[in-house]
Amino acid sequence: MELIQQEPELSAYLAADDVVDHDHRLVRETAARLHAESVDVYAYARAAYEYVRDTIPHSFDAGDPRVVWRASDVLRQRTGICYAKSHALAALLRAQGVPAALCYQRLTDDDGSNPVVHGLVALRLPGGDGWHRQDPRGNTADLDAQFSLDGERLAYVVRPELGEADYPVLYARPHAHALRALRVAHDPEALRRALPTML
Template sequence: MQMIQETADLSAYLAADEVIDHHHPLVRETAARLADGVADSYEYARAAFEFVRDTIPHSQDSGDMRVTWRASDVLERGTGICYAKAHALTALLRAEDIPTALCYQKFDVVHGLVAVRFNGAWHRQDPRGNKPGVDARFSLEGERLAFTPDSASNEMDYPVLYAAPHPVVLDVLKAAPDRPRLWNTLPTAL
């Protein structure tokens, strides 16, 4: 799949904002802990990916009713759906100066993941969380995502690499008082 940067300026994929708040003390502290003892940025990226994938449960899988959207809140509360987990991973990677984009797939609803830039190319990663039938892995050598779109079913990969969360996704997250209501308002397209 040909990925398209939203902006040519790579610094946009290192920026902090209200959602990707990598300047927040909890994000900085978590990033420093994950970086301790790792050999290079690739090893750090893998450690951050596995931390988000494995220690922050997907709220639908765990039954957690809380909705998180800001990276620091995802880390503090230890829960989130795919978008929120992608926000947390993006913040952790950007905290260590690894260009990271947000990207999306379309199934029955829009699914969120990230892309990291290594060796002059973007590599998509899916920190959603594994469960029976889902085995996402960190990889720069071929994608190991949670889900593969089926074009015959109108599923697709959106090609744009966003520097900030897509407004449709963010609006839905911010408006939902709990996960059951969030589930009823998840976007079906961008």
């Protein structure tokens, strides 16, 4: 699948804003600690990915009632759904100069019902061959996402026959529908109802 940059300038995928707030002290400190333990930018990107994937539980998996959306809040409260965890990973990557985009998939149940949009991150490393999607959602007994620059190893492989899709657009800021769901919901059930079914 060919990924499409929403913004023409790569600098847009390094910017800080109120969601991907990599100018926040906690984000900068976390990034600096992970960077100090990494031998190069490739090792740092993997470390940031694994940190978000493995140390911040997906709130639905953990039964956590909190709803967060800002990257620094995800790191501080150590919870979030896929969109929020993607914001945190994008912030950590951008904090060390790695361009990071937000991207999405449309997923369904095994019978094609209950569609929902799932959030991912794409990153671009120096000297690399373009963008590489990563899924920091968090693994379970049935899901095994891994950091990979040589073929995607996402939590979900879309099934077009069920109406699932990989959206090719790389967003510098969260998609408005995804961000709205996080901002309007104050508990997990409200969040489930607010999640977009398509972009």
